[in-house]
Amino acid sequence: MNALDASSINLKQLTVISKGWSGDQKYCATSVDGAKYFLRTCSKDKKYKVETMFKVQRQLATLGVSVSKPVEFGECAEGFYLLQAWIDGQDAEEVISKLDVHKQYRYGLEAGKMLKIIHSIPAPKEQIGWALRFNEKIDRKIKMFNDCAIKFDGADNIVDYIESNRYLLKDRPQTFQHGDYHIGNMMMENERLIIIDFDRYDYGDPWEEFNRIVWSAQASPKFATGMIDGYFSHKIPSEFWGLLALYICSNLLSSMPWAIPFGESEINTVRNLAKDVLNWYNNMQSIIPNWYGN
Numbered sequence: 001m002n003a004l005d006a007s008s009i010n011l012k013q014l015t016v017i018s019k020g021w022s023g024d025q026k027y028c029a030t031s032v033d034g035a036k037y038f039l040r041t042c043s044k045d046k047k048y049k050v051e052t053m054f055k056v057q058r059q060l061a062t063l064g065v066s067v068s069k070p071v072e073f074g075e076c077a078e079g080f081y082l083l084q085a086w087i088d089g090q091d092a093e094e095v096i097s098k099l100d101v102h103k104q105y106r107y108g109l110e111a112g113k114m115l116k117i118i119h120s121i122p123a124p125k126e127q128i129g130w131a132l133r134f135n136e137k138i139d140r141k142i143k144m145f146n147d148c149a150i151k152f153d154g155a156d157n158i159v160d161y162i163e164s165n166r167y168l169l170k171d172r173p174q175t176f177q178h179g180d181y182h183i184g185n186m187m188m189e190n191e192r193l194i195i196i197d198f199d200r201y202d203y204g205d206p207w208e209e210f211n212r213i214v215w216s217a218q219a220s221p222k223f224a225t226g227m228i229d230g231y232f233s234h235k236i237p238s239e240f241w242g243l244l245a246l247y248i249c250s251n252l253l254s255s256m257p258w259a260i261p262f263g264e265s266e267i268n269t270v271r272n273l274a275k276d277v278l279n280w281y282n283n284m285q286s287i288i289p290n291w292y293g294n
Contacts, residue, residue, distance in 0.1 A: 007029075007039075007072055007074065007081065007083055009029075009035075009037065009071070009072065010032045010033075011029045011030065011032075011037070011039075012030060012032050013029070013030040014027040014028070014029050014030075014039065015027060015028040015029075015030075017038075024040050024041060024042045024046075025040070025041045025042075025078065026038070026040050027039040027040075027041075028086065029083070035086075036086035037071060037083050037084060037085065037086050038068055038083070038084040038085070039081060039082070039083055040081065040082045040084075040199075041076060041078040041079065041080070041081045042080055042082075043078070043079040044079040045079075046079065046080065047079070049199075049201075050073065050080055050082050050199075051073055051080070052201070053082065053198050053199060053201060054070050054073040054082055056121065056176065056201065057070045057084075057198055058070045059121065060117065060118060060121075063120070064114075065117050065118060065195060066114065066192055066194045067194065067195050067198075068084040068086075068087055068194065068196055069084060069085035070082070070083075070084050071084055087187050087189050087194055087196070088189060089187045089188050089189030089190070089194065090188050091186075091188075092107075092183050092186035092187055092188050092193060092194075093183045093186075093219045093220075095188040096183065096219070097219050097220050101222045102222075104220045104223045104226070105223065105225060105226040106226065107193055107223055108216075108220070108222060108224060108225060108226020108227045108230060109227075109230035110226075110230060111183075111186065111193060111195075111216075111223070111226070111227045111230065112227040112228060112229060112230025112231035112232075113230045114193075115178070115181055115227070115230075115231055116230075118176060118177075118178055118181075118195075118209075119176065119206035120175070121175060121176035122175055122176070123174035123175055123176065123203035123204070124203065127203055130173075130204060130205050131169040131171070134204070134205070134208075134250075135166060135169060137250070138162060138166065138250055141250055141253045142159060142253060144253075144254060144257045145159075145253045145254070147257075148256055148257045148260070149260070150256060150260060150267060151256070152256060152270065152271050152275075153271075154274060154275075154278040155253075155274070157278065157283050157284040158249045158252060158253060158274075158278075159253070160284070161245060161246070161249050161284040162246060162249050162250055162253070165245070165246045166246075168239065168242050168243050168246055169205075169243075169246075172205040172207070172243075173205065173206065174203055174205060174206075175203065175204075176201065176203055177201060177203060177204050177208065177209050178195070178198055178209060179198070179199075179200030179202050180197060180212060181195075181209050181210075181212055182212035182213060182214075182215040182216045183215060183216040183219050183220065183223060184215050185197040205243075207240060207243050207244065208243075208247045210228070210244050210247060210248075211247035211248055211250070211251040212251070213227060213228075213244075213248070214248055214252075214276070217276075217289065217291050218273075221291035221292075221294060224291060224292070225291070225292050225293055228240075228292065241287045241288050242287055244289075245284070245287060245289075249277070249284070252270075252273065255270045255273065256270050
């Protein structure tokens, strides 16, 4: 049976959702009684990942994190499906960027507090040590960037910072990670901030999760500042800043090889991001980004 028939909810209509980078099929599903749901279908090889995503979101909802309520997970002709409550709202980035800076900051605080709860879920005990895992990832990213036909200005400063700060990875803890936590993966419904798109979840250093804060900082520096303050309850460890810069730089390096297949628009997005990062960090001479607290 296809997902429409397999669900215990009596669904009658599917509308394709094309937004997003996931390879999964996504739909707005409508039931016979008019209720709307978010339906995701995936191939059979993704069963464990999608089932885990379903269970974790259900757990997070009980812990007080605003997520799209998980309704049902099951098998269908396409492979497996995940059904969630529909969010009748707007993209958070569009809404928050238009608010006054005090409200932007307050929503950032809320996002940071929810991220802290997300990181309360432990990583599997058999997880490989973080320093080994991430150093291997850094090696791959540097090689990919060096082999890449297109570069961005200031790349040497980025690579030098990474190489000089690998030691910060030693003895880092590991937890569940959302995998793509930033303002672009949040929605607003009745003035409530909701976290979406858990499909890139992983396990690793919880502070690595801030590597996507660049997108939040571009949209709203106050929101990004609030995220950090909320996560740490305004008591930010001094070692956080060096690791934040390391994770941002590492993620930036891999962005260009990723962008090239998608064309000039995405390439320019990465170039502009690189300019912003180098500006925020004074060409990697400063350890705290200049948008923080301003």
